[in-house]
Amino acid sequence: MSAEPATLSEEEFKEQLQNGMMVESVDEMTEGYKKALKQILMVSADTEIMSAPAYYEQSLNAPSLDARASCVSVIQDELGHGHIAYRLLEDLGEDREDLIFDREPHEFRNTYGFDQHIDNFAELVCAHGMFDRAGITLLGDIHENTSYAPWKRALTKVSKEEQFHLRHGETWMRRLANKNESTRQKVQEAVDWMFPMALEWFGLPDDKKKHDDQLEYRIKGKSNDELRQDWLGRAMPFLNEIGIETPAHFDEEADEYVIDYEFPVAFDEENKEWDFDNPISWDDVIDRWRSRGPANEKYVEMIQSGKVDVMP
Amino acid sequence: MSKSTKTDINDMGFGPFDIGPDGTETKLEREVWQNLDEIPDPHIPLSLVEMAMIYDVDVDEEGVAQIDISFPCMGCPAYEFIHDDIRGCLRTMSGIDDVEIDVVWEPVWSKDMLDDEARKKLRESGIAL
Numbered sequence: 001m002s003a004e005p006a007t008l009s010e011e012e013f014k015e016q017l018q019n020g021m022m023v024e025s026v027d028e029m030t031e032g033y034k035k036a037l038k039q040i041l042m043v044s045a046d047t048e049i050m051s052a053p054a055y056y057e058q059s060l061n062a063p064s065l066d067a068r069a070s071c072v073s074v075i076q077d078e079l080g081h082g083h084i085a086y087r088l089l090e091d092l093g094e095d096r097e098d099l100i101f102d103r104e105p106h107e108f109r110n111t112y113g114f115d116q117h118i119d120n121f122a123e124l125v126c127a128h129g130m131f132d133r134a135g136i137t138l139l140g141d142i143h144e145n146t147s148y149a150p151w152k153r154a155l156t157k158v159s160k161e162e163q164f165h166l167r168h169g170e171t172w173m174r175r176l177a178n179k180n181e182s183t184r185q186k187v188q189e190a191v192d193w194m195f196p197m198a199l200e201w202f203g204l205p206d207d208k209k210k211h212d213d214q215l216e217y218r219i220k221g222k223s224n225d226e227l228r229q230d231w232l233g234r235a236m237p238f239l240n241e242i243g244i245e246t247p248a249h250f251d252e253e254a255d256e257y258v259i260d261y262e263f264p265v266a267f268d269e270e271n272k273e274w275d276f277d278n279p280i281s282w283d284d285v286i287d288r289w290r291s292r293g294p295a296n297e298k299y300v301e302m303i304q305s306g307k308v309d310v311m312p
Numbered sequence: 313m314s315k316s317t318k319t320d321i322n323d324m325g326f327g328p329f330d331i332g333p334d335g336t337e338t339k340l341e342r343e344v345w346q347n348l349d350e351i352p353d354p355h356i357p358l359s360l361v362e363m364a365m366i367y368d369v370d371v372d373e374e375g376v377a378q379i380d381i382s383f384p385c386m387g388c389p390a391y392e393f394i395h396d397d398i399r400g401c402l403r404t405m406s407g408i409d410d411v412e413i414d415v416v417w418e419p420v421w422s423k424d425m426l427d428d429e430a431r432k433k434l435r436e437s438g439i440a441l
Contacts, residue, residue, distance in 0.1 A: 160355070164354045
């Protein structure tokens with residue numbers, strides 16, 4: 001540290017971080033940094049833990065013992081990743097128990113994708129293949145670029161495990177896509193609603209964001225649009241290869257992936273269908289996220305009902 | 313990664329366990345060990361050889377590679393991937409015509425089979441032993 005954060009303005013602190021300074025503990029943070037870090041850690045922790053109940057039911061429906069062992073292991077990993085992130089929040093003054101067990105369902109900040117019911121095995125492996133891919137994209141950037149050293153260290157283990165989830169997901173997506181027309185169709189139907197949801201996951205387009213504290217404090221290194229392109233750049237070639245259609249394509253001239261509809265659009269939660277002819281504003285998207293999705297209460301209940309009070 | 317690229321294959325240490333290369337390997341068998349040492353464990357940042365999961369390698373006159381492997385736990389979540397990776401890796405080797413994998417449980421895999429380098433890598437990635 002070249003100076004105590006209390007003596008630095010937020011702007012000066014941001015400048016030092018941009019020059020490569022790492023932060024080790026809460027004593028070295030400005031209030032602004034702490035707030036921005038807490039916010040992104042909360043989303044990360046809640047997303048990891050809520051993927052566990054989302055993945056649970058269909059993991060028990062896996063078509064082989066090996067597949068089931070893999071699926072259950074993914075759940076165990078996700079709970080571990082959640083634990084790591086809540087533990088980091090504890091260093092910032094939060095209480096792990098309160099965060100997990102004493103919040104109302106609508107107070108969780110997990111990604112909207114894990115507020116959805118996962119209704120068959122094809123949807124489960126597509127979630128492993130596409131949602132975990134989104135997780136890897138976001139956390140991979142943080143692992144590489146973050147200024148918060150404890151998070152960077154913790155993500156070594158997380159990244160390796162997420163790679164396993166992704167491989168499991170893509171292996172099964174490929175198998176189902178190649179097996180017969182009926183299983184291929186199941187994958188296509190899952191991708192139809194999950195693909196646009198993954199695109200939304202990365203948040204507001206850069207030109208709609210006035211400023212981004214998480215970037216300015218170098219808590220993450222890449223902008224929302226850069227991360228969305230990274231995800232597309234890896235997910236699209238795979239989906240094309242297994243013959244699954246997506247509402248996006250690579251534009252040679254622009255040298256980037258382009259979404260084939262007016263992004264974002266309205267989502268029919270009940271039928272898990274996107275209304276591509278009905279564009280909405282990002283305010284509408286954020287309202288939809290804030291009111292939480294159809295499985296939010298059920299999933300939070302699954303996590304919270306697991307608590308056992310042990311007599312002292 | 314890898315154990316065999318850094319040290320001579322004869323020096324691979326697996327503690328007091330009768331696993332791993334014993335110095336009587338043919339040239340082809342040494343190459344098989346080296347290739348197996350390039351296969352990452354799908355879940356842990358070590359190779360299968362560093363994880364001490366490969367117990368024995370034998371290549372017969374017909375070019376059939378017989379691989380004895382074990383797993384740290386019986387319900388290994390990556391059981392199928394590891395089989396696929398071993399087959400995929402060895403089948404491309406010249407001199408290998410087929411791959412047979414035998415899963416063995418004797419000796420029972422133990423953390424004591426991990427050498428210092430492997431332990432260090434696990435610690436660095438946040439995995440407690």
